[in-house]
Amino acid sequence: MTAGTLETQAPAAPGTRVRGWWPDVIGAAAAFSMLIVVALWIHNQGLQQLANSATTFDSLGRLTGLVSADLLLVQVFLMARVPQIERSFGQDRLARWHRVVGFTSFDLMLAHIVLITLGYAATDHAGVIHEFVDFVLNYPGMLLATAGTVALILIVVTSLRAARRRLRYESWHLLHLYAYLGAGLAIPHELWTGTDFVGNVAATAYWWTVYGIAAGSVLAFRIGLPLWRSRRHGLVVSEVVPETPGVVSVYLSGRNLDRLRVRAGQFFHWRFLSGPGWTRAHPYSLSAAPRPDRLRITVKELGDGSAGARALRPGTRVLIEGPYGQMGAVGRTRQKLTMIASGIGITPLRALLEELPYGPGEATLLYRAHTPDGFTFRDELDELAARRGVRVVYLPGPRASDSSWGPVGDVEDEMLLVRLVPDIVEQDVYVCGPDGWMASAANAARLIGVPEQQLHLEWFSW
Ligand SMILES: Cc1cc2nc3c(=O)[nH]c(=O)nc-3n(C[C@H](O)[C@H](O)[C@H](O)COP(=O)(O)OP(=O)(O)OC[C@H]3O[C@@H](n4cnc5c(N)ncnc54)[C@H](O)[C@@H]3O)c2cc1C
The missing domain is CATH 2.40.30.10 (Translation factors)
Structure with missing residues (x-):
């Protein structure tokens, strides 16, 4: 066809670029939830205990545990594929935040375990190892929490870049789903031993509400909505x-x-x-x-x-x-546009060239492929060129270097862009292709002065 x-x-x-007010709402809600957690800790004698040398570790341990649990739930919510959040942030950006928030929550969880153990060991005048084993074996919900911690450690270790590269995506993703298990298994120890969770009605109501929102969003938007739509x-x-x-x-x-x-x-x-x-x-x-x-x-x-x-x-x-995805939903900022594609990265750009409004000569496609037979949709692109006046420039050949977007040639990357599209800084620029290549192409555009709000990127991996 x-x-x-x-x-x-x-x-x-x-x-104009459709950012909406959701990012502000989400940012404010996340910050507010941290404030509530800290307020509940203060209400539960957190500051007084911090000042008392006998309970300093314990108090800090409670605080790190609470913030860690809160961040874990924030990121479960962020990855629940809530449509408004997806539209405002985009899955690639959410995935990057998920990584930062996830590692922070994990570090705080480790700090929580160490600090609470040190605190109890000091109070009981016991050895740290002895106290830790006692905790795991004898405190209500702690065996389950330990299993949850092991699940979270597994996720974090397999998400370190070096380990992630060695794993098949499917295996990594399957392991990643254990995060839900980790979050779920932590609940009993919070309810049975955590005074900050059940110490007063406000704390209990708060934690059940955030657990409910996180679990409800996952069920509704990752399972319910896709099934209904399909x-x-x-x-x-x-x-x-x-x-x-x-x-x-x-x-x-x-x-x-x-x-x-x-x-x-x-x-x-x-x-x-x-x-x-x-x-x-x-x-x-x-x-x-x-x-x-x-x-x-x-x-x-x-x-x-x-x-x-x-x-x-x-x-x-x-x-x-x-x-x-934001490429289609995010608005144009300029009338003229340049699309830079490599390999299969042509797919969303080909669809956009068909749908977006522009006049003859206002759209340029720079299409890279390793070899001339790697250009997909050649007939369709030539037809678009004839019908809508798109200027299509095929650029076959191996990359000039690992940090280059253009083929081997006599000009540097940025200069090649300017030579091919002299007024590119006045245009919207859409880029899609393999990760390393895409970073180089976007970088070349930035170097010659294309403002960030005119750059529209679709990453094919997260
Ligand atoms: C937003 C987006 C849009 C994409 N659009 C296209 C497209 O139009 N045409 C096209 O050919 N490819 C597209 N891709 C890439 C495509 O999803 C992967 O090539 C495909 O999933 C590979 O799966 P596999 O089992 O064949 O290969 P594997 O060997 O299992 O994976 C190869 C690589 O693909 C990535 N990948 C695999 N599965 C997934 C997944 N479920 N989610 C995210 N990344 C994954 C991983 O980085 C992995 O290293 C897109 C990717 C993203 C993120």
Whole structure:
């Protein structure tokens, strides 16, 4: 199919960047929750105990444990895929925050364990190891909390960059789900031994509310909403079309797809109900502007999951989670635009070129591929060039260096951008491709002065 046959929904109007007020609400709520936790600790004699040398460790241990638990719940909430939060922050940015908040919560949890043990050992005049073993074996809920801690240690160790690189994504992701187990197993020791949790009605109400919000959001937005949406739209595979070597397009049909409220530039997590692999969702961007009766994704074979796309049969049912992603939802800041794509990173940009409003000569596509046969959608792009006046520049060849976005040539990266698009600093710039390449392309754009608010990036890994 060519782009000319795609009948699109109404184009997104150019406008200002849609940030909304959700980031402020979420930031304020997270800060407020910290304040409540500290206030409850103070109310429960935290400061007085801090000043008393016999209870200093214990008091600090309680504070670190409370803040750690609060941060753990904040990040469960942030990763619950609440639509407004996804739209405001984007999954890539949320994933980066999740990492920072997660490591902070984990460090505080370790501090909590050490400080509480030291505090009790001092009070009981016992050895630290003896006190720790006594804790685990004899205090209510502590065995479960220890199991939860082991689960969280497993997650943190496997999330360290070096370890993460060695693990298959699926294995890492499966292990990561133990975070819920870790958070859940900590509850009994908090309720049975934590005076800050059950010491007064306000504390009990607060902790049950935040646990309820975190658990409720996960159930509603990670399970309930995707199931409801998938059932409502009844998506099935209608056709699988080979594109370039190792790349296939999957066409999907369904009911009332206009009510999905998805835009070009966005992505879903897809589960194809064609066999055991359905348990693993994979994110793929739309590669064509959405139509009321049809969506299209285009998949490059990388591993088990993506290789399965080629074998999909028409009629295969599909579960979706989404739509997510800011590239389509975030507004334009300039009338002219340049898209810089590499390899399969062309997918969201190809859809955006179809949907976004611009006049002849106002859009440029710089398309990189290692070899000339690596350019997917060549016919469709040439058709877009003829029909809508997009200037398409194909740039085949190996990268000049590991930190370069352009092919081997006689000019530096930034200069190549200026040479190809002299007024690029006056344009919106959309970039998508493999991580390292993308960082180089975005960096080159920044170096020549493209302001941050004009840069629109879609990372294909988090
Ligand atoms: C927002 C987004 C949009 C994407 N759009 C496209 C697209 O339009 N076309 C396309 O071909 N590819 C796209 N990708 C990449 C695609 O999701 C991965 O290539 C695919 O999931 C690889 O799975 P695999 O089992 O075949 O390979 P594996 O060998 O298991 O994984 C290869 C790499 O892909 C990444 N990956 C694997 N599974 C996931 C997952 N569930 N979530 C996030 N990352 C994962 C990991 O970084 C991993 O190292 C997109 C990724 C993201 C994050």
